[in-house]
Amino acid sequence: MALCHKDLHTLLERTYDIFKKENALIRINSANVMIVGDIHGNLKALEFLLQIRQELKCSDLIFLGDYVDRGKNSVAILCQLLELKLRDRQKIILLRGNHETQEMNTFYGFYDEIQDDDLFLEANRIFEEMPVAALINDSIFCVHGGIPGAVDINEITKRESFPYLWNDPSESNGMTPSSRGLKARCFGPDVFKEFMGINHLSLIIRAHTALSNGYKWWFEKRLLSLFSTPEYIGNPNVAAFSVLKGRELSIFVFGKTENDSCRLIST
Numbered sequence: 001m002a003l004c005h006k007d008l009h010t011l012l013e014r015t016y017d018i019f020k021k022e023n024a025l026i027r028i029n030s031a032n033v034m035i036v037g038d039i040h041g042n043l044k045a046l047e048f049l050l051q052i053r054q055e056l057k058c059s060d061l062i063f064l065g066d067y068v069d070r071g072k073n074s075v076a077i078l079c080q081l082l083e084l085k086l087r088d089r090q091k092i093i094l095l096r097g098n099h100e101t102q103e104m105n106t107f108y109g110f111y112d113e114i115q116d117d118d119l120f121l122e123a124n125r126i127f128e129e130m131p132v133a134a135l136i137n138d139s140i141f142c143v144h145g146g147i148p149g150a151v152d153i154n155e156i157t158k159r160e161s162f163p164y165l166w167n168d169p170s171e172s173n174g175m176t177p178s179s180r181g182l183k184a185r186c187f188g189p190d191v192f193k194e195f196m197g198i199n200h201l202s203l204i205i206r207a208h209t210a211l212s213n214g215y216k217w218w219f220e221k222r223l224l225s226l227f228s229t230p231e232y233i234g235n236p237n238v239a240a241f242s243v244l245k246g247r248e249l250s251i252f253v254f255g256k257t258e259n260d261s262c263r264l265i266s267t
Contacts, residue, residue, distance in 0.1 A: 004075050005119060011082035012122050018089050019129035024156045026093055026134040033136060034058035035242045037207035037226035038097065041071020041109065045229055045239060046080060048254065052262050056243055062134050064207035064226065065097020065144035065165070069108035070233055078123065093134050096158075097144040098165040098208065100127035132161045136244065139202040146206060147187055149175055150194035168209060169218045169225070192219050203249070205242060214240030214253045215265075230255050240265070 034053050039046050053061055067081060068074035084092045099105055102124045114120050133156055134142040141153065146167030156164065162183060170176055170186035178184035187195075196204075204223045209216070211227045214237065218225065230239040238255045251265045 004079060005114070005116060007079050008075055008082075009119055009122065011079055011086070012119075012126050015082050015085055016126055016129065018085060019094075019126060019131075022129070022131050024132045024158045024161070025153055026095075026131045027138070028060060028062075028093065028134060029137055030060040030244070031246055032058050033060035033062060033244045035062045035064065035142060035205050035226065035244070037064050037228040037239075037241065038066035038210075038232075039063070039071075039077060040066055040069060040099070040229045040232065041074040041077060041113075042229045042232075043071070043073035043076050043080075046077055048262075049228065049241060050080075050084075052241075052252070052254075058243060060091050060093070062093040062136075062142055063095060064142060064205070065095045065130075066099045066207060067094075067097070068105050068110040069099040071109070071229070072113070074105075074110045074113050093142075094130055095134060095142065095144055096127060096130035096132055096161060096165060100124075100130060101165070102127075129158065132156050132158060132164045139200070140244070141199065141201050141204045143204065143206050145208045147191070147195050147204075148185070149187065150191055150198055153199050166208075169206075169223055189219050192223065196222065210235070210237065211240075212237045214238045215242075215251055224249075224251070 036049055067077050081094055111120055143164050145165045148163035166180060166184040168186050170188050173188040173190040176186045178186050207226050209225055210232050214227055216225045226240050228239045228241050238253050240251055240253045243250045252262045253265050254262045
């Protein structure tokens with residue numbers, strides 16, 4: 001077993017109980033939090049984001065899932081993220097994405113990279129215990145994919161997480177079919193509005209969708225979609241993340257991490 005794989009095995013063992021004890025919905029109170037979308041095995045992007053976190057002095061850090069697959073460095077990324085979690089379990093929130101599922105990471109790169117059946121199963125055992133969503137200051141709902149309908153967020157469970165990992169926003173009212181498969185659904189503005197009202201929310205921040213500009217607003221700027229992997233699978237897209245300081249939400253974009261600095265787009 002390669003050294004990095006040995007490190008991952010140790011980290012998985014040490015963090016399992018931490019994730020096991022975390023609720024499906026993590027509640028945090030923070031005046032300074034950074035929110036990051038899909039990483040997908042892009043180690044340079046992760047290292048750049050962690051550097052920017054230090055420069056912006058963000059105390060809390062929420063990752064919205066999809067750490068593995070597509071890119072070449074899923075194992076190294078998992079090692080870094082789990083080390084961060086061990087160092088500061090209250091400040092580092094690692095939500096589950098749809099690629100933190102065995103049905104996906106068997107086929108999209110993680111299994112081929114890890115090349116160890118026992119370690120692969122051990123990693124997926126950890127993924128199953130990751131929280132599904134986070135609630136910032138009782139008003140901002142963070143999730144990888146979307147919502148299953150107009151439901152109470154207090155009913156979220158780790159075992160029934162599929163719609164939160166897979167669903168997408170849509171301009172069509174109701175819950176409509178998705179191009180992602182038979183089980184996935186799209187939620188429209190009417191469903192979104194009812195969900196927000198039931199849960200007394202001001203904003204949803206989600207990931208899950210590759211975006212050429214790195215971010216996209218939906219529903220009169222009450223849902224923000226982020227994608228934090230530049231040049232995703234060879235495409236010329238830039239990436240984005242957001243920072244909440246006090247009541248002010250800022251969006252930053254970045255491109256090739258070796259050439260481009262981080263640019264503030266909006267507040």
